[in-house]
Amino acid sequence: MKEHVFDRYLRPEKLKTMWCPGCGNGIVLQAIIRALDESGADPDKVVVVSGVGCSSRAVNYLNTCGLHTNHGRPIAYATGVKMANPALTVVVITGDGDCTSIGGNHFIHGCRRNIDLTVVVVNNDNYGMTGGQYSPTTPLDAMTKTSVYGSYEPPFDVCELAAGAGATYVARGLTYYPVQLKNVILNGIRHKGFSVIDAMSDCTSLYGRLNRLGDAPTMMKRWEEKAVPLAKARTLPPEALAGKIVYGEFVRSDARREYTEKYAEVIRRAQEV
């Protein structure tokens, strides 16, 4: 019998996962596994780095090298790993809070450096692990455990933030479209530079429940209404996009030098002196 891709990339003895029924984290994890597999990367040379949160737990189930770090810090740790051995394929799994709140500074500086990491932001609109408080990506007026009268903080758009800070591959995918999600992660891994994939995922037992979005299948179905592919969005007037989530590839650029390559040049220069 042919070995299934999951057999190669999962640690069966670590399953089952700690995630709630209906959680999107499993779909993101399978998309990452399939993308790694299609990329042809040798699992011995793959390091998956994560922070702290439900989504970051994914690294516990993966049969690659794993570095489960502190809350908000995975990009900083991953930067050290990549610089120490640029031949490694380094993927970061981080939550919306991990990445854009406590880790926001590391995130924008990773984008600016354009170091070859693939950062998958599992964006479930709230802090899952601590029980559903609002995060920097929680939509305005949404209910969370710390915004019981509706969220009053304007959210970040992860893709705009990444693009503005200089990431050279920026895309959004959805757990509702797992093949598209896998494809953008794969393109991120293949891209030589800092890649950010905003992976829209559902937190059913907290965000979904608090906002009365229905059960897991109902929550997923809402993406059919809410999500607009980039090509189509470009043809629509701004009013038509109110409340919608645009997905697809926003940035894919080779215009800027990748950081480890640039640093190799620094070494050459230093050694000439």
Next chain:
Amino acid sequence: MQGDRILTGNEACTLGALAAGMNFFAGYPITPATEIAELSSELLPKRGGTYMQMEDELASIAAVIGASTAGAKAMTATSGPGFSLMQENLSYGMIAEIPCVLIDVMRQGPCQGVATVPAQGDFMQSRWGTHGDHPVIVLVPNSVSEAYTETIRAFNLSEAYRTPVIVLSDATLAHMSEKVRIPDVSELTIVNRKKPTCDPKDYLPFSNENHQIAPMASFGDGYRWFVSGIVHDDTGFPVTNRPEAIRDSLDHLLGKLRDHLADIESYEEYRAEDAEILILSAGLVSRSAKSAIDRARARGVRVGLFRPVTLWPFPEARFSALCARAKTVMTVEMNGGQLAEVAAKYVDRDQTLRPVTQNDGTIIRAETIFDAILEVC
């Protein structure tokens, strides 16, 4: 490069690190540690190594630990405010047992304090600054020469015991110049972490039997190991629901140092054998204490010095033995009396504890210590 050279403390730390095999430095500029970053940025790329200026100190130590998991010998350097920021990720290095070196060049006061003057306010932060409870190795050189040798020793201990090691310097030591004998590389003992040789499927990256130090693979060399900041078993994976496993994992952090104290501890005794007044002092200021001791001895006062070079774990066996013979224990330190708190543990009711502290950004002078000795003798 070998032979006598005139160096500053910061230069000596950097050159010591390079001699020990440092090939990765990540940091964030801060007075009075900045020259370590500057010199590293110049010298590392010449040797094919990496210098990274990170966005802050949280990221600096995170990158250092990350680099170490991929096989680098990595270091960062900072001062008080940055040292505080590093505590969170330092705790990661402790629990995940990742070798690396952190140099804290102490400056005066809490917060921005006085950035350019020396102090010894971080003795306790270096011991207890992180959350949770774990032991730590902290080395305190008292000369530029020792800044060189103790930075090498910091790397060696970190590699041997798979732990972050801290070196405490201060603003004066960092910037003063002294002669340092740079030995030929062949004279140096350089320790590198043990690497696994077993079949990858048998590899236990955190085995802790008898507090032996498990071999450490580098990411990418065929062992798909897992590193976590969560309490883990010998495989590295979390165990959070079994009290014995939690205890074993944390006990190992204590045990791996406790069982090798003879190798880790280092201290200097100066005319301490028959001392009725025993001075406890570490770092540069201990040299003022030595001059004061010489002057007092010339007057027939039996006074001597105990100087921990390894401040933590505190070399308590020898110190308490010397203490037992003394009438007075005096500490000489540039803070509010942090060593006095340590000494108090070993001083009996019929003995006197006399802290000589000075917290004004100047090095305590020999006269001040001499006067204090005469007062108590």
